[in-house]
Amino acid sequence: MNNLVILPIIFPxxxxxxxxxxxxxxxxxxxVSGISALVLLAISIYLAVVVYQDGLIVLELGNWPAxxxxxxxxxxxxxxxxxxxxxxxxxxxxxxFKTISPEREKFYFYPLYFFLLIGVNGAFLTGDLxxxxxxxxxxxxxxxxxxVHGGTSYQLRESFKYVIINVFASALFIVAIAWTYSITGTxxxxxxxxxxxxxxxxxxxxxxxxxxxxxxxMKGALFPLYFWLPRSYYGPPAAIAALxxxxxxxxxxxxxxxxxxxxxxxxxxxxxxxxxxxxAGFTMLFGVLGAVSQFDFKRILSYHIISQVGxxxxxxxxxxPLAVAGAIYYIAHHMIVxxxxxxxxxxxxxxxxTTDLKQMGGLLKTHPVLAWMFFITAIxxxxxxxxxxxxxxxxxxxxxxxxxxxxxxxxxxxVGLLTLFSMMKIFSYAFWGEQKHTEEQARLPIGKLLLPIAxxxxxxxxxxxxxxxxxxxxxxxxxxxxxxSIYIESVLKE
Amino acid sequence: MRQKQIKSNDVMLQIFARILILIIxxxxxxxxxxxxxxxxxxxxxxxxxxxALLIMYLAFDMKTITKAIPINxxxxxxxxxxxxxxTGIVTxxxxxxxxxxFFDYFHLPILGxxxxxxxxxxxxxxxFVVxxxxxxxxxxxxxxxK
Numbered sequence: 001m002n003n004l005v006i007l008p009i010i011f012p013x014x015x016x017x018x019x020x021x022x023x024x025x026x027x028x029x030x031x032v033s034g035i036s037a038l039v040l041l042a043i044s045i046y047l048a049v050v051v052y053q054d055g056l057i058v059l060e061l062g063n064w065p066a067x068x069x070x071x072x073x074x075x076x077x078x079x080x081x082x083x084x085x086x087x088x089x090x091x092x093x094x095x096x097f098k099t100i101s102p103e104r105e106k107f108y109f110y111p112l113y114f115f116l117l118i119g120v121n122g123a124f125l126t127g128d129l130x131x132x133x134x135x136x137x138x139x140x141x142x143x144x145x146x147x148v149h150g151g152t153s154y155q156l157r158e159s160f161k162y163v164i165i166n167v168f169a170s171a172l173f174i175v176a177i178a179w180t181y182s183i184t185g186t187x188x189x190x191x192x193x194x195x196x197x198x199x200x201x202x203x204x205x206x207x208x209x210x211x212x213x214x215x216x217x218m219k220g221a222l223f224p225l226y227f228w229l230p231r232s233y234y235g236p237p238a239a240i241a242a243l244x245x246x247x248x249x250x251x252x253x254x255x256x257x258x259x260x261x262x263x264x265x266x267x268x269x270x271x272x273x274x275x276x277x278x279x280a281g282f283t284m285l286f287g288v289l290g291a292v293s294q295f296d297f298k299r300i301l302s303y304h305i306i307s308q309v310g311x312x313x314x315x316x317x318x319x320x321p322l323a324v325a326g327a328i329y330y331i332a333h334h335m336i337v338x339x340x341x342x343x344x345x346x347x348x349x350x351x352x353x354t355t356d357l358k359q360m361g362g363l364l365k366t367h368p369v370l371a372w373m374f375f376i377t378a379i380x381x382x383x384x385x386x387x388x389x390x391x392x393x394x395x396x397x398x399x400x401x402x403x404x405x406x407x408x409x410x411x412x413x414x415v416g417l418l419t420l421f422s423m424m425k426i427f428s429y430a431f432w433g434e435q436k437h438t439e440e441q442a443r444l445p446i447g448k449l450l451l452p453i454a455x456x457x458x459x460x461x462x463x464x465x466x467x468x469x470x471x472x473x474x475x476x477x478x479x480x481x482x483x484x485s486i487y488i489e490s491v492l493k494e
Numbered sequence: 495m496r497q498k499q500i501k502s503n504d505v506m507l508q509i510f511a512r513i514l515i516l517i518i519x520x521x522x523x524x525x526x527x528x529x530x531x532x533x534x535x536x537x538x539x540x541x542x543x544x545x546a547l548l549i550m551y552l553a554f555d556m557k558t559i560t561k562a563i564p565i566n567x568x569x570x571x572x573x574x575x576x577x578x579x580x581t582g583i584v585t586x587x588x589x590x591x592x593x594x595x596f597f598d599y600f601h602l603p604i605l606g607x608x609x610x611x612x613x614x615x616x617x618x619x620x621x622f623v624v625x626x627x628x629x630x631x632x633x634x635x636x637x638x639x640k
Binding site for chain 1: 572575583
């Protein structure tokens, strides 16, 4: 049934509303949210399978035909993103059960968590530009509350900047939407794509396209609009930071991929190969330079988000099926690995009580399982062959050389090296060397904390060893989004 | 010599508040119900009700009000959200897309011929959320100095 498309949005909505009513009951809140996170995961897997087998599903909300009402569209890309986001959020939720303090739990942590998911899933599934804005706001308002949750002075200061930059970006988003509407007279993405194609994306439409790129770059932390990210992700507790690191920037990247493959795809020489590739190069380079210069576990990981977002955008910028498939594989790989790494940072902080690398050491001896799991994920992030990181970087760089984009491909290779360097810096400072934490801390059991992360580590290994089916899948996704006529025809039913 | 505390007398305010609140709440419910064919709807109706309740909080002290209206406003937000999404889910159960609207004409005992739509419970949900969140914001700030 078509209503399946909307389930990943209204299910967390209902659960979030119910959890508001249950704030006084601790245990019940945990049970309800835990079970519903698993149910949501099952729904999104089912949705992905159905879309893979039967093709694109369109739901016209309120039974209004396509350009007039709001449509929800589930194609291969959006179902993959929904699947990944629910996976990541389920893992973070189970990690939060063990780590989040009861004072935080009392103040609507779980409702906000599910509201964040409404926004993220909605942004992935919507087929309407203004609806995309609304879901962005749902996600952002929940993230404002989660990022300041707990109210330490650091969090208050950094979340203020986060809110200001995002309110500004949202205002710019509205301006861009208004401008698009005044040119084309529609907000439905498929209809918009059709009309932009009729106008051949001339003159002012290119300006609008760049305005959208600026807006989504602010949300997705691209150069030069990434400055808010490293500091604001440092403040909140590990479970929330991991959720943000895994999810939020990728919503911006998804929006860039969606708009620049579906709507603004008629002047790729200027928008894609010119601007997006340049931005991607700077993003990768500056992100990884930031990571190399830092001496803090969480900060290094935050800067890595920036450099890796650059890879995804680079894949889009090169704009061949191989490169876009690589970008999609990269998103899948990155969401899994980055969440795992942030959670490992949380576990290490639990043991040693700090995230400063110079005050850590010797975790390998006292907590070997943590150390080796971290090691696997870290080299996967850097792109060492048998793991998923390699198979996501390889097609992007290969496509770069095929398209004679030598500079950007060289930058991508250099950034891979620097990523490996900074991950090994973490490993050698925090895990190698002399033990700097006390004996009491050394005996701290962390098995229960590692349990929710284990599926992510397993997935990065599986995605590496079983790269072929996954890559065939992302090639199919890439072919589908590179040919927008399928999307347009199934939405407008011509 | 100790300064004598001036005892304030709010008789005027309190008497007028009683009349005003009645009028404002009536008007806000009118706005809520008129939203389908005239300007109005859940959002403005909810704000009007919130402002009526706010006058009550200004005229009387906190304790009396919490005794008179024993509602937890955050619970009200949750209930409103459930009501609004519930109208969408009910249509899903009958096999229509989410949030499909239905309407029909009924003959009601006193009001006569009336058009009833499923948009009304949705508006009512919006109304509850607006009243709940407006009062939560104001009362949280007001009670901050404790």
